[in-house]
Amino acid sequence: MPKKQKKEAPGAPAWMVTFSDMVTLLLTFFVLMLSMARMDQMKFQDAAGSLRSAFGVLGGGTKAEISKPSVVDFVPIQDDYVSRVYKRLLSELQRLKIDREIELVKDRGAVVLRVNEAILFGPGQTEVRPEAYPVLRKVAAMVRNLPMNLRIEGHTDDTPPSGGITNWDISMARAISVLKFFSGENLLPLERLAAVGYGSQRPLDPAQSGGDPALNRRVEFVLESSGGQKDELPYLINAGDHLPF
Numbered sequence: 488m489p490k491k492q493k494k495e496a497p498g499a500p501a502w503m504v505t506f507s508d509m510v511t512l513l514l515t516f517f518v519l520m521l522s523m524a525r526m527d528q529m530k531f532q533d534a535a536g537s538l539r540s541a542f543g544v545l546g547g548g549t550k551a552e553i554s555k556p557s558v559v560d561f562v563p564i565q566d567d568y569v570s571r572v573y574k575r576l577l578s579e580l581q582r583l584k585i586d587r588e589i590e591l592v593k594d595r596g597a598v599v600l601r602v603n604e605a606i607l608f609g610p611g612q613t614e615v616r617p618e619a620y621p622v623l624r625k626v627a628a629m630v631r632n633l634p635m636n637l638r639i640e641g642h643t644d645d646t647p648p649s650g651g652i653t654n655w656d657i658s659m660a661r662a663i664s665v666l667k668f669f670s671g672e673n674l675l676p677l678e679r680l681a682a683v684g685y686g687s688q689r690p691l692d693p694a695q696s697g698g699d700p701a702l703n704r705r706v707e708f709v710l711e712s713s714g715g716q717k718d719e720l721p722y723l724i725n726a727g728d729h730l731p732f
Contacts, residue, residue, distance in 0.1 A: 572598050572633065572710065579629045588622055597711045600626060604661075604704035611648075613660035615668050623665065626708060627674035638681045638709040639665050644700040645687040659684025661706060 573593055580586040590601040607619045615623065630637055641658030648657060662682040669675045690703040 569593060569596065569598055572635070576600070576629055583625050585622060585625055589626070597709050600708040602706050604706070607665070607706055608661060613657060613664055615664050620668070623668055624672070624674065627669055630710060631675060633710065635710045635712060636679050636681070637675065638683055638711065640683045640685060640707040640709055642685050642689060642703055642705050642707065643687050644690070644703040646700070653686065655684050655686035658686050665706060
């Protein structure tokens with residue numbers, strides 16, 4: 488009599504094979520994403536340790552009292568980029584020997600080149616002084632190759648001007664005057680420029696502090712990422728939309 492063939496054990500169900508393939512692909516994808524991520528190893532270990540402590544898990548598998556997780560500071564990439572731009576411009580200011588005329592600061596998530604009114608304008612004037620042309624040319628040279636937009640902000644003190652105009656009018660006229668110079672000299676493309684007048688609304692040294700009101704009379708060159716959102720600004724002119732002159 489022929490021997491009976493042994494029944495082979497049934498294989499894995501079809502759904503389990505498909506599921507295993509999907510899990511393997513997902514694992515490969517996340518390993519790839521992790522390898523491409525920009526991660527500080529020390530901060531990652533601190534974060535992992537905090538989670539282990541929070542859940543009462545130690546390396547040996549024993550339990551411990553739940554402790555307060557430590558705080559890990561994750562620095563946004565945008566802040567890191569602003570810091571690198573700041574350092575680069577600071578080096579350029581020193582190389583061009585205009586670091587005494589221009590103050591470089593980081594403000595509102597942007598890099599700001601701050602110039603006192605007396606360097607760019609005569610008393611009560613809104614047209615750029617010819618003596619200031621070299622300074623403005625150097626400012627344009629520093630920011631020309633940066634992938635950032637430039638907002639030119641005019642500021643005044645709170646002293647009421649004469650002649651039927653307001654501080655906003657003066658601040659706006661000065662910002663436009665600088666923008667016109669950049670355009671007339673073909674120093675910067677208009678689509679990257681905007682002119683803003685704040686009047687006396689953003690003082691560096693408030694009147695009640697008893698300081699020097701001359702610090703408030705200034706022009707600021709604000710460098711911002713081209714993809715960032717703009718503030719709600721008074722007297723705003725975007726040179727990419729229409730010419731202010």
